[in-house]
Amino acid sequence: MKVGDAYRCPDNHWARIVWISENGKLIGVKCAQKHFSKMTRVADLTKSRVSPGRYPSRDKKVFVRNLVFLMSVVPTEKTL
Numbered sequence: 001m002k003v004g005d006a007y008r009c010p011d012n013h014w015a016r017i018v019w020i021s022e023n024g025k026l027i028g029v030k031c032a033q034k035h036f037s038k039m040t041r042v043a044d045l046t047k048s049r050v051s052p053g054r055y056p057s058r059d060k061k062v063f064v065r066n067l068v069f070l071m072s073v074v075p076t077e078k079t080l
Contacts, residue, residue, distance in 0.1 A: 027071055034063040
């Protein structure tokens with residue numbers, strides 16, 4: 001296993017290894033697919049105003065690309 005090899009991210013997408021720890025037990029995997037990042041509150045413009053200039057809010061999911069995961073390497077029969 002080396003930097004640049006393909007590896008599976010936690011959501012089972014193919015990703016690239018971008019970092020390996022000195023002892024080889026941790027790796028950083030960068031995935032180009034969309035992943036859920038956080039929830040945020042935004043104004044809901046489909047509903048009527050609560051007061052002048054203020055709208056009710058709603059939750060919105062934020063997704064990001066090129067997320068880097070820090071993962072521990074699981075030994076397999078091939079690496080043993």
